[in-house]
Amino acid sequence: MSETLSPPSARAAIEQRVEALAMQFLMNGEQKTDSRQWSEALTALSEAADAHGQRDIASLAREVAGQVAGSAADPGTSEKTRQCLEDGISRLQEALLSAGNAPNPDAERPGKLSLDRELIGDFVMESREHLNSIEGLLLALEQDASDMEAIHSIFRSFHTIKGLAGFLELEYVQQVAHEVETLLDHARESRLAITPHVIDVVLESTDYLNRWIKFLEVSPFAEVPEAICRNKELLLRVLEAGKGGGPAQTEPIPLDLDLDLDLDLEEIEAPPSSKKGPMVKEVVARAAALSAGPGADPPAGSKRSTASRSVKVDTEKLDYLVDMVGEMVIAQSVVRHDPDLANSQKPQLVRNLTQLARITEEVQRTAMSMRMVPIGPLFQKMARLVRDLTRKFGKQAQLETFGEEVQLDRTIVEELADPLMHMIRNSVDHGIESPEVREAAGKNPIARIELRAFHLAGQIVIQISDDGQGLNRTKILAKAVKNGLIAANVNLADAECFNLIFQPGFSTAEILSDVSGRGVGMDVVKKQIQKLRGSVDIQSTAGRGTMFSLKLPLTMAIIDGLVVGVGKERYIIPIFAVREMLRPTPDMVSTVEGRAEVLMVRNNLLPVIRLYERFGVEPRSTKPEEAVFIVAEHDGRPFCLMVDELLGKQEVVIKSLGKMFQGVSGVAGGAILGDGRIGLILDMQGVFRS
Amino acid sequence: MKASAGNVLEDTRKAETEVRAGKYLTFLLAREEYAIQVLKVREIMGIQHITTVPQTPPDVKGVINLRGKVIAVTDLRLKFGLPETGYTQRTCIIVVQLQGESASQVGIIVDEVCEVLNLVQADIQDTPDFGRGVSTPYLLGMAKVKGKVKILLDIDHVVSAQEIHGIEAILNHQAE
Numbered sequence: 001m002s003e004t005l006s007p008p009s010a011r012a013a014i015e016q017r018v019e020a021l022a023m024q025f026l027m028n029g030e031q032k033t034d035s036r037q038w039s040e041a042l043t044a045l046s047e048a049a050d051a052h053g054q055r056d057i058a059s060l061a062r063e064v065a066g067q068v069a070g071s072a073a074d075p076g077t078s079e080k081t082r083q084c085l086e087d088g089i090s091r092l093q094e095a096l097l098s099a100g101n102a103p104n105p106d107a108e109r110p111g112k113l114s115l116d117r118e119l120i121g122d123f124v125m126e127s128r129e130h131l132n133s134i135e136g137l138l139l140a141l142e143q144d145a146s147d148m149e150a151i152h153s154i155f156r157s158f159h160t161i162k163g164l165a166g167f168l169e170l171e172y173v174q175q176v177a178h179e180v181e182t183l184l185d186h187a188r189e190s191r192l193a194i195t196p197h198v199i200d201v202v203l204e205s206t207d208y209l210n211r212w213i214k215f216l217e218v219s220p221f222a223e224v225p226e227a228i229c230r231n232k233e234l235l236l237r238v239l240e241a242g243k244g245g246g247p248a249q250t251e252p253i254p255l256d257l258d259l260d261l262d263l264d265l266e267e268i269e270a271p272p273s274s275k276k277g278p279m280v281k282e283v284v285a286r287a288a289a290l291s292a293g294p295g296a297d298p299p300a301g302s303k304r305s306t307a308s309r310s311v312k313v314d315t316e317k318l319d320y321l322v323d324m325v326g327e328m329v330i331a332q333s334v335v336r337h338d339p340d341l342a343n344s345q346k347p348q349l350v351r352n353l354t355q356l357a358r359i360t361e362e363v364q365r366t367a368m369s370m371r372m373v374p375i376g377p378l379f380q381k382m383a384r385l386v387r388d389l390t391r392k393f394g395k396q397a398q399l400e401t402f403g404e405e406v407q408l409d410r411t412i413v414e415e416l417a418d419p420l421m422h423m424i425r426n427s428v429d430h431g432i433e434s435p436e437v438r439e440a441a442g443k444n445p446i447a448r449i450e451l452r453a454f455h456l457a458g459q460i461v462i463q464i465s466d467d468g469q470g471l472n473r474t475k476i477l478a479k480a481v482k483n484g485l486i487a488a489n490v491n492l493a494d495a496e497c498f499n500l501i502f503q504p505g506f507s508t509a510e511i512l513s514d515v516s517g518r519g520v521g522m523d524v525v526k527k528q529i530q531k532l533r534g535s536v537d538i539q540s541t542a543g544r545g546t547m548f549s550l551k552l553p554l555t556m557a558i559i560d561g562l563v564v565g566v567g568k569e570r571y572i573i574p575i576f577a578v579r580e581m582l583r584p585t586p587d588m589v590s591t592v593e594g595r596a597e598v599l600m601v602r603n604n605l606l607p608v609i610r611l612y613e614r615f616g617v618e619p620r621s622t623k624p625e626e627a628v629f630i631v632a633e634h635d636g637r638p639f640c641l642m643v644d645e646l647l648g649k650q651e652v653v654i655k656s657l658g659k660m661f662q663g664v665s666g667v668a669g670g671a672i673l674g675d676g677r678i679g680l681i682l683d684m685q686g687v688f689r690s
Numbered sequence: 691m692k693a694s695a696g697n698v699l700e701d702t703r704k705a706e707t708e709v710r711a712g713k714y715l716t717f718l719l720a721r722e723e724y725a726i727q728v729l730k731v732r733e734i735m736g737i738q739h740i741t742t743v744p745q746t747p748p749d750v751k752g753v754i755n756l757r758g759k760v761i762a763v764t765d766l767r768l769k770f771g772l773p774e775t776g777y778t779q780r781t782c783i784i785v786v787q788l789q790g791e792s793a794s795q796v797g798i799i800v801d802e803v804c805e806v807l808n809l810v811q812a813d814i815q816d817t818p819d820f821g822r823g824v825s826t827p828y829l830l831g832m833a834k835v836k837g838k839v840k841i842l843l844d845i846d847h848v849v850s851a852q853e854i855h856g857i858e859a860i861l862n863h864q865a866e
Contacts, residue, residue, distance in 0.1 A: 323758030569742065615744035657743065657753060658794050660762040660849075664745050670753055670760045678741040678755050 014057055017045050018092045038085055039069040045092075060095055064088030123164050124217045125312075130157040131206050131213070136380045138199055138206075139387065145194040154202070155184040161209065172231050173212050179238040180205045201241040203384070208234055315410075318370055322557065325360075325367040326653055330676045332360045369407070371555065375453050375462070376404030378413055382424050382451055389428040396435050396446045397428060397466075403453035408460055409555035412532055416462070416552070419525040423464050423548050424449070426522070431468030431546050441543065443467065459534075460554060465547035471540040476500055498538040502526040532556065533576055559654050561671065563647040563679065564630065566611050567618045570679040571643070572652055572671055577684045579631040579638060581646060589624045599629060599640045606631065610642045614666065614687060620644045634688040641687065650674070654681060665689065710830055711811045716840055717784065717800040720772040724800075725807065725833065725840045726786065732795055733785040734803055737777045754797060756785060763797035764849055775801075789846050796849045807840070809833050814842065 021041060042065035049058035067084045134157050137150040144150075162177035180202055186192035208231060335341065336353050344350065379401040386399040408416075427449055432438075435445035452463040473494070480486045480500045492500075504523040529536050534552035553559070561572035562581075580601075588600050589608065597608035608629070612619035621627060621644065630641045652671035655678075661667065668683035714725035715734075733756070740763055742752040749768035753760050763783060768774060783797040817829045828847035833840045 327758040617742075617744070655758075655760045657760055658762055660750070660794075660796070661743055661746065661753075664743055666745075667743060670741070672755050672758065672760075676755055677739050678753050678760060680741060680743065 014045070014049050017048060018089065021045065021089055021092075039065040042068065042088070057092065057095055060088075060092055064091065119168060120216055123168055123170075124213050126164060127161050127209065127213050130161055131210055132377055132380070133157060134206055135203070135384055136377075138203055139380070139383050141194055142196065142199050142387075148188075151184060151187050151194070155181060155188055158184060170212070170216075173209060175235060176205050176208055176231050176238070179235050183238055183241060198241050201237050204234060205238060313370075315371075318367075322367050322371070322653070325364045326672060327676075329360050329364055330672065330674065332356060333674060334676065368555065368558070371409055371557065372407035373410050373413055374404060375406050375408055375413060375416075376401075378417060378420065379404055379451050379453075381417065382420060385421060385424055386428060386449060389425060393428060394434065395428060395432050397432055397449050398446055399449045399451065401451045406453040406455065406460060408552070409557065411556045412552055415528065415532055416550075419528045419550075420462070420464070422522075422525050427464060427466040427468065427546070431466040431470075433469050456551075458554070458560075460552045462550040462552065463547055464550075465545060467545040470542040470544055470546050471498055471501070471538065472542065473497055494540075495537065498540055501538070502536070533559070533574070535576075557653055558651055559671075559681065561650055561652050561681065562630070563650050563673070564611075564628070564643040565645045565647050566615070566643050567620060569615075569617050570647060570673065570677075571611070572650070572679045572681045573630060573632065573641070573684070574668075574681065575649065577632045577634075579633055581628060581630050583627070584624050584629055586623075586625045599624075601631065601640075604638070606638050606640045608640045608642060609687060611687070612642075612644075632684050634685050639688055641684075652679070652681070710814050710842065711809055714807045714809055714833075714840070714842065715784070716804040716807055717782070718802040718804060719766055719770065719800055723804065723838060723840045724766075724843055725809075726784070726843050726845045728806055730786045730845050731784055732787050735783050735785070736779075737781040737783060737799070751799065754783070756795070756797075759795070761785065761795050761797050763799060765799040766848075767799070767801070769848065786845050786849075788849065798845070798849065807833075807835060809835070809842075 042061050046058040046061035046065065049055075049061060064084070064087075067088065134154050137147075137154050141147050141150045141154070158177050158181045162174055162181055165171075165173035165177060183192070183198070183202070187194055187198070192198065336357060341349065341353065383399050383401070386397055389395075390397045432447040432449075433441070433443075438445045438447065447467055449466045450463070452461075452465070454461055476497055477486070477492070477500075480503075481488045483503075485500060485503055486492070501522045502525070526536055529550055529552070532552055533556070534550055536551075537549050538546065539549070540546040559572075560575040562575055562578055564571050564573060582601070584599060589597055590600070591597050597610075598605045599608050600606075608624075610619075610622075611617070612622075619627075624642065627642045627644060628646050630643060631638055632641055633639075650673070652673070654668075655670045655672065657664075657667065657670050657680075666683055666686035668681045668686075670678045671681055673679045713728040715728050715731050716723055716725045718724075738754060740752040740754055743750070746752075749765050751763045751765050754763050755761075765774070777799075780802040782800055782803045784800060784803065785795050785797050788794050788796055813833045813835055814831050815834070816831050818832075828844050830842035830844045833842055
């Protein structure tokens with residue numbers, strides 16, 4: 001590596017010098033340049049480079065210096081000198097770049113618009129939206145190749161991306177977008193049929209563009225990695241597809257996934273994709289006629305119109321609004337409960353106060369809902385995943401989604417993508433049998449995977465169900481015994497047995513594939529869901545299928561909490577961590593070795609933690625029989641928390657305590673209580689551990 | 691070499707003095723008068739309910755609710771090792787804006803807020819060297835106004851990231 005030869009600082013020093021030269025050149029370029037000065041400067045640079053061990057740069061600089069000096073021998077040709085210098089400096093910059101060090105952005109793309117962070121941010125955001133909608137439309141198009149509106153829309157999106165990329169001088173992006181646009185233009189004019197291969201190629205292009213966007217988002221000024229520059233092959237494939245060529249030999253044979261189509265249409269689609277000319281036109285025309293019939297995919301249109309009526313708002317502003325609304329609610333309630341007003345007999349005043357309360361409540365609800373986004377786009381991503389995976393594994397499946405309009409906190413939707421993806425992979429890889437096996441079992445060879453989102457008891461439930469082979473009890477138990485998770489002769493209920501798959505390092509897959517079955521899956525899924533303060537459970541019937549149910553809170557910003565008092569302090573315990581509450585009799589508590597205390601609850605011994613001891617607060621009473629015990633859970637193990645009193649249950653908005661208290665264990669954050677004071681939200685894990 | 695280093699030092703000092711001139715808010719702490727730059731001050735409020743946070747150094751009194759924002763509050767008396775006194779009607783919380791990435795706000799509890807002063811360069815002197823054992827990292831300097839000495843605080847230093855690390859270090863130490 002070059003880094004061993006040249007410490008970054010040395011490299012940076014050289015870079016600086018080159019930059020200085022480039023600047024000087026840019027500024028004096030128009031004037032007559034003194035070649036002698038330049039060659040001296042370049043020689044100095046080469047010496048410096050030599051001193052820093054940058055031999056390649058040094059020799060290059062010397063060469064340029066020689067050329068500049070040489071060009072000066074011919075008097076009056078300052079133009080030639082300029083040319084030499086320009087070449088030389090850019091060569092030096094290139095050499096520095098290719099050495100693999102983090103380049104100075106100015107050196108990389110001098111003076112280009114693409115250097116503007118804000119512009120790139122806009123590009124990333126806008127392109128991502130376009131790519132998402134493209135993906136959804138492509139999948140719709142795959143179901144119904146005649147959806148001209150979808151083709152138009154995809155075309156427009158690619159056109160926009162191309163334009164933006166051109167503006168930012170992102171050549172690679174522009175090239176790909178341009179070729180795809182050309183391809184789609186053919187399709188638009190019915191010169192090209194939308195075959196699965198065409199869709200594959202366009203999807204591949206969106207993947208490519210997505211990679212670029214990810215790169216731009218993370219490190220807009222870093223050197224562009226080679227991997228995402230390589231677009232030649234992709235461009236060739238797009239071109240080929242544009243000529244109506246079939247898939248290349250090396251690609252897997254695409255399965256016909258157009259399952260939903262009428263028999264009629266399937267017949268038409270059946271001929272190989274290479275057919276061109278009048279035949280294709282006929283196909284498109286007939287298909288178009290078909291789609292003009294009832295139920296021709298109206299949701300795409302409605303979705304588009306909602307998108308155009310929305311406004312982008314900085315999340316910080318939103319959070320601030322939510323904060324202020326929360327304060328307004330508190331102030332409102334303080335006013336309402338003011339003794340002077342509460343005893344007031346004036347009906348007009350009472351009515352106005354009630355009206356104020358109603359309005360504040362409505363404002364609060366609206367403010368909260370602004371952070372919410374529909375889960376639909378996430379489901380759409382899963383549709384793409386199912387499509388790719390089924391091809392990869394040679395299986396056949398169809399994804400159906402329900403409840404796409406259900407709204408969730410933005411952060412939850414973002415965090416949900418990975419676990420959901422994992423579960424879908426598991427379903428396709430392990431759950432669904434191959435078409436032959438399914439047929440032999442008397443099932444439809446095409447499996448069904450359902451994604452469902454709905455509200456239930458103030459929570460959001462997301463269900464992922466398949467009609468595959470179900471979880472194999474015997475295999476799970478055998479594996480668990482082998483891994484020493486359970487004893488050999490334990491009789492487990494179904495739920496307990498299935499929960500074993502959430503243990504780390506657990507996989508019953510016989511063959512390890514690169515997609516799933518590395519045994520790192522389900523435990524990570526469970527952890528992530530728990531991080532979102534949700535839960536997972538499994539229902540499964542052998543031979544009939546498996547269903548995962550995720551229960552998630554509506555928002556990460558609000559938590560259902562139990563308000564407890566210890567001395568003068570109030571704390572909030574997240575409800576999901578609480579199992580039960582009780583006031584013990586003196587004989588229920590006993591000590592172990594005179595120090596640790598345990599509580600006997602229905603023949604279970606639970607460790608006792610006195611919150612006042614842990615937090616160093618003066619309690620009202622140290623006697624257990626005068627206190628309240630809260631049985632809470634930490635990593636599935638129950639323990640007891642001793643507090644003075646229960647004050648009630650309340651929904652609170654979680655607030656970070658800020659950097660200053662980051663290291664405090666046992667406290668997850670703060671919440672503003674009804675009287676405007678702050679209560680600390682307990683982190684049960686921290687309370688238990690510390 | 692030595693001479694030039696001295697010059698550099700002088701130069702930076704000069705620059706500092708120039709920056710130090712400006713408006714200051716003065717407050718009392720155990721009968722000593724302190725001053726912080728007005729630009730840093732966001733808000734001054736009377737003492738209010740403070741929720742204590744466990745496992746923090748004694749000077750960190752806890753958190754308060756400032757219009758929906760949770761803000762840490764530190765007692766400057768305890769911070770400077772002065773004797774603790776009860777809070778009175780005159781006790782104030784000065785909310786200051788800290789610099790840095792976090793750009794957070796912190797409340798400091800002082801005995802009494804006095805006035806806003808305009809200090810010119812001539813008023814401000816460097817902190818004298820108190821000799822070994824007395825380190826004054828969070829002093830910007832001293833100002834003499836009408837025969838009275840005001841101590842200029844670099845509030846970013848007083849409640850800074852190092853301090854936060856300090857808390858963490860204490861906690862880690864306890865954990866071990």
